[in-house]
Amino acid sequence: MKKKQISLEVVNPNAAGIDIGSRSHWVAVGQNAQDVKEFGVYSQDHQELCEWLKKHKVTTIAMESTGTYWQNLFSSLVVFGFDVILVNGRQTKNIKGKKTDILDCQWIQKLHTLRLLSSSFLPDSTTAVIRTYSRHRQNILKQSASAILKMQKYLRLMNMRLDVVVKDIVGLTGTKIITAFIGGEKSGKVLAQNRHYNCRKSEDEISRALQYNGREDYYFALKQEWETYLHLQKQIDQVDIQIKKHLEEVINNDDDKKQHIASKKPYKRKNKNTIRNADMNQLSYQYFEGVDLMAIEGVNDATLMAFISEIGLEGINKFESAKQFTSWLRLAPNNKISGGRVLSHHLPKGSNRLKVALRQAANTIGNLKDGHLSDFFRRINYKKGRATAISATARKLAVIIWNMLTRGIPYHPPTEYLFLDQKRKLKLVNRIKRNIAKFDIKPEDIGLTKILNIST
Incomplete structure (x- = not known):
């Protein structure tokens, strides 16, 4: 009985597959042993890899995304003019059996030849720069939050219950109190005088919450965490300057962008x-x-x-x-x-x-x-x-x-949302209308006719 064979159409005949590693990259341009070669991770190795691929008339390449090891090689391949796709590791999982770097790169090459791999999303160069700044800023914010939690812990161990009397220990009241405390002031009554007028707790209650127990080890740890927090805040300010500068450069270099002026939205709250x-x-x-x-x-x-x-x-x-x-x-x-x-x-x-x-x-x-x-x-x-x-x-x-x-479809909801100042204005207008109807007020009674005549 004749055996049945199922053949798949070769879509990318000049395809290569790359298995990314931290110390070396394995590249396959075919399924034979001589079609596989190992390259290093230095710039010179990337140059040799690109030339080797050119020699084998490769036009399209698939590589597996592994941490951040793929980025430098990806840039080098794009500069050489290759069509490169970055593939999620879930798509390149091989069938069960022996797993080696050689088999992995050959498997990637085979899947890409049959066009069974889809590319991951990659941002453009401008977005990639802003992404780096933004993610770095988020990491600093996490470190800053960790420093605040440690300060709160050391204050609690010193019987300084600042977290009970203020909502945020690094807010307006908390910052002044911690600064004065680290500066050498230990009296709760004197520290409570730094209370901001918006604070809900009274000065007397704040002074009762700030009774230092004399633990110098916790005081030393608090001082160092406060210095760390201030340093991180300076770093956030520097990152914000870079983000704003880069966005303004992108906008100013494009006439389609810089001509627009947005309407002010004072009702939108700003997070700290x-x-x-x-x-x-x-x-x-x-x-x-x-x-x-x-x-x-x-x-x-x-x-x-x-x-x-x-x-x-x-x-x-x-x-x-x-x-x-x-x-x-x-x-x-x-x-x-x-x-x-x-x-x-x-x-x-x-x-x-x-x-x-x-x-x-x-x-x-x-x-x-x-x-x-x-x-x-x-x-x-x-x-x-x-x-x-x-x-x-x-x-x-x-x-x-x-x-x-x-x-380019503008946002027009069926029922428009009114912000706080818009609600106040609407209530005021409706109240005035009710009063005009209630007391039968004419325009001449309040001098509106004179104003209209002057304006015309």
Whole structure:
């Protein structure tokens, strides 16, 4: 009986596969032993690797993303003119059996030859620079938060219960008290005089909470953590300057960006961890070429910075539809169907910084009292709980933002959300209208006719 054979079409005949390593890279241009070669990780080795690939007439290359080891080689290959795709390690898993570097690079080459690998998302060069600054800033913020927790611990061990009487120990009141305490002042009554007038606790209660027990070891540790915290705050300021400078350079070098002027939004609250001394409303409006993302309720400076640094304007245009974008964010349900029946429809595991930013914005929307997105959040929350409502609202936000950035569709919700100053103005106008109708006030009674005549 004749054996059946199944053949797959070769789509990329001049393909190569690279298995990335920390000390060396294994490259395969075919499935024979002589088609595999090992190269080092230095710049000279990258040059030799590119020339070897040119010699074998390779045009397209697939490499597995392994930590940050792939980045320098990726740049070298792009400069040489190769078509390079970066592949997630989940796609390149080999069948069970003996695992070696040679077999891995040959397996990657075989899959890429048959076009069974899909490329991971990579930002453009401008977005990559801002991403580096932004992620470095987030790491410093985490270190700063850790330093605050340690200071709070040492203050508690010294019987200085600053965390009880103030909401934030590094706020206006807490900063002055800690600075004076480290400066040598140990009296609780004198330290309490640094109370800010907005503090809810009285000066007497603050003085009773600050009774130093004389532990010099904890005092020394607190002093060093305070110095660390101040140093980290200086670093954050320096990173903020770099981010603002780079964004302004990108905007000023593009006539399509710098011509736009955003409307001011004083009703948008600023978080203490957002970029300082920078108007993100104006910068994002210019960066996205006249698209006002800040008009969406729940979107703040952190959400805008996440979009600018993680995907950018060019990056979001790589997604052909909002479904692709939400699927990449892992906010779309992963439907598993068998026998015509849906087995599960949970969100796929995994997260990224942009997804986290959208979920935080969705959580903020859930705390609003009214608005189109807030009503949507409450409907889902009532049916399936807050966790599901946050995911659903984050996905809805992603779809809205994709449509705004790719199609230029402005945000016009069916029921417009009114911010605090807008609500106050509306209430005042309605009260004036009621009083005019109640007392039958004519324009001439309050001198409006004279004003109108003067203006005309």
